[in-house]
Amino acid sequence: MLNTSYAGRSLPPTEPVVITADAVTRFAQALGLDDDGTVPPTFLISLTLPAAERLIDDPDFGLDWSRVLHREQRFAYHRELRAGAAVTCASTIESIKSVAGNDLLALRTDVADGDGLAAEVWTTLFVAGDAA
Amino acid sequence: MSLTGLEAGQTVFTSAFAVTRADLVAYADASGDQNPIHQDEAAAKAAGLPDVIAHGMYTMGLVSRAVREWSRGAGLDATLTDFSARFAKPVVVPADGGAEVVVEGKIRKLDATSVELAMTVTSGGEKVLAPARATLVVK
DSSP, X not given: OOOGGGTXXXXXXXXXXXXXXXXXXXXXXXXTOOOOSBOOTTTTHHHHHHHXXXXXXXXXXXXXXXXXXXXXXXXXXXXXXXXXXXXXEEEEEEEEEEETTEEEEEEEEEEEETTEEEEEEEEEEXXXXXXX | OOSTTOOTTOEEXXXXXXXXXXXXXXXXXXXXXXXXXXXXXXXXXXXXXXXXXXXXXXXXXXXXXXHHHHHHHTTOOEEEEEXXXXXXXXXXXXXXXXXXXXXXXEEEEEOSSEEEEEEEEEETTEEEEEEEEEEEEEO
16 A cells, blocks of 8 residues: 655755657657657656656555556646657646555646746556555 | 537547567667566566556557647648556567557647547556547647
8 A cells, every 4th residue: 555645745946957859759760659849648657657657656655556457647838849849847746546455646747847837747647556 | 720610529430450579679779668577477476467568658649649640631730749648458479479459549629729538548358548648739
């Protein structure tokens, strides 16, 4: 079981990371998307999940990655991001819900560029309990 | 083209994508998600899965491709503002023959400047994402 006292915890934004044209091209190619210089719709997961890991990869939190399944994913985009953008990621544990001995861990990461909040990324992880 | 001519409830595209193990390796390298259950049969089986499964985010990425191909094909100059999915069942990708992912897009809501699509996504006859939604706002 997860340590529910972690609900509501957040981390300050990461240092800015540049989304390189090369990373965008490789991601677009892996999905068969035409590469038009915009950041592909699901690209931000490759930044937001590592950012959130800094918050949840903590022995006191009790997360066992071998029991984790990705349950839900949502992206809200406030403006279009293009290759070359420098973004920061700020992660929050929005909630930890226990359902039939399993945990649902809801994370939100705010992605900002020089002009402010550019996207919000929500990830819900299903964490199987001991009986599963 | 604008949003005129479209109506709620209308099915606007059906796209089928072949998925192979090599596609999953390429996606793992591009995304940084190297979880072995997406590449290695023994690791997948040890985790209680029938075989190697696609990354949920790979499947969601294919849905984004289907949406983009439809909007470009329809001549819509639009921006994706919201995109969501729930991962209901895994996409199982055998070494021999791979898998097929079928994405059907329907118009859920529509107003003068935006359209919300609901996608039904299946593989091997099973619904793998339930639901997946995308909102496009015309520029």
